[in-house]
Amino acid sequence: MDEALICGLTPSVLTVLVRRGADFAAAEDAVQDALVEAVRVWPSGPPLDAKGWLVTVAWRKFLDAARADAARHRRENIVEQAPPPGAVSSVDDTLQLYFLCAHPSLTPASAVALTLRAVGGLTTRQIARAYLVPEATMAQRISRAKRTVSGVRFEQPGDVGTVLRVLYLVFNEGYSGDVDLTTEAIRLTRQLAAQADHPEVSGLLALMLLHHARRAARTAPDGSLVPLAEQDRGRWDTESIAEGVRILQAALARDRLGEFQAQAAVAALHADAPTAEETDWVQIVEWYDELVRLTESPVVRLNRAVAVGEADGPRAGLAALADLDSGLPRHAAVAAYLHERDGDLARAARLYAEAAQRAPNLAERDHLTRQAARLNSRRPHRGLTGGPL
Known part of the structure; x- marks a missing residue:
């Protein structure tokens, strides 16, 4: 079979x-x-x-x-x-199925599950294992989603942007369970790219390939996270990088810039640098400026603050960070990094510890906790009398 x-x-x-x-x-x-x-x-x-x-x-x-x-x-x-x-059309209407599964009436979680089931061909059990939820729970979610879209006609126009956001959600779910969701997302996006002549579809495919190319270097043998600057670039998948850059260049040449193309451009600049020190941070800031213009996203502004800190120094990065809501996900981690680079180790250690408490997953929490411990071990400690311990 x-x-x-x-x-x-x-x-x-x-x-x-x-x-x-x-x-x-x-x-x-x-x-x-x-x-x-x-x-x-x-x-x-x-x-x-x-x-x-x-x-x-x-x-x-x-x-x-x-x-x-x-x-x-x-x-x-x-x-x-x-x-x-017996009359089967040779025209592949899968694109309409993407639109149906990413219908605005569905929640993001339901849209992802229905896309994996209907377009990806995965079983309910496989999807449940990938999301680490009971099969019965996933079956109910898919059943509700199917009922929701049952009355939607294919003649209604679909939104490519909504489909791309669903696929990006699939990609970002990681590698849990017995289904590699990142690989599955790339497969589905390739399928969509063959159907939809749209530069943002190409942009998302390029972004996925460029991120996925670093997968092998992203974790240490013990499972701990390895930051981008510390990754062994010799372990990056150069074929995926070359393909991603080629797809991105073709999309950018069409002069219809979108957020996924801009994100892919940032990823391509990281991939192009032989070492972390040779990263073209000035150009990365320019691409983040484009992303801010396209999305006005506070998360994009947060990432831009990191890039500004690398291009113009940590104090410039902190100034860019000052206008953002401190409650944003990973805000404390970014602030900790910039304060460490600025030499304020005590404040950086406190912020790393705070960021660890807010971390969205165990691997990130452990990484941030180690960063806080590393800085605390470098600072002199004082007892109640004020003298060094």
Whole structure:
């Protein structure tokens, strides 16, 4: 059984059924039943036209369920108007399926789960393991999402930006469970790039590739985080970097700048530097200026403060940080870093400890705790009488 083939065909088969008039939830159930049938039948002799076989079986499964449904009359009208089961369009409508799964009526978590199930072809169990939640919980989330979009027609225009944000959420989930979500996000974004002629799709794919290229160097053998400046650049994936830069350059040449292209440009400048000391921070600040203009995001301004601190000195970075809300995620960590570079070790240590308490995950918390301990070990300690201990 070719699992890659199954994953690639699942969204297009689902789209065919929805195009024929099946509501999303019923169509998705029928496709899953067809996949079960394929697992049983294909090992003895897979069909020459795998997609046509799946469409035919899934459509029959849908009709069987429809005839048993209370809304039989409405379903039979759909059957009469639909093209013959064997007529499978060569046009891939998967792009519309992306739009449906990233519908604005869905929560981000539901949109991600539905995208992984309907477009990615993952099972509910795989998605649940990836998100470290019980399978029943994930099944309920997907079921609610399917009910929400069941009344949405494919003729309604979709928003590429919403789809890209969902894919970026998938990418940023990390590597938990038995499904590597970053790899899955790259696969899905490649699929979207083949369908959608849009520079921001290319920008997101380039950004993913450039970030993913550093994966091997991002953690030490003991699992601890390795900051970008300390990573062994010899372990970076140069092929992924080259591909990401090539895709980014083609997107930028179209002169329709978007936030993912600008983020990818920052990542490319980091990847291009042979050492951390040779990073072109001045140009990175310029790209963050573009990102601020495009997004007005406080998180972007926070990252810009770090870049300003590298380009113009820590006090300039602290000045850029002063206008931002101290409650922002990782604000304390950035402030700690800049104060350390400015020589205020006591304040930096306190801020690292504060940042550790707010860390979003265990690895980051441990890293920040070690930074605080490192600075505390370098400072002279005084007892109650004021003398050194």
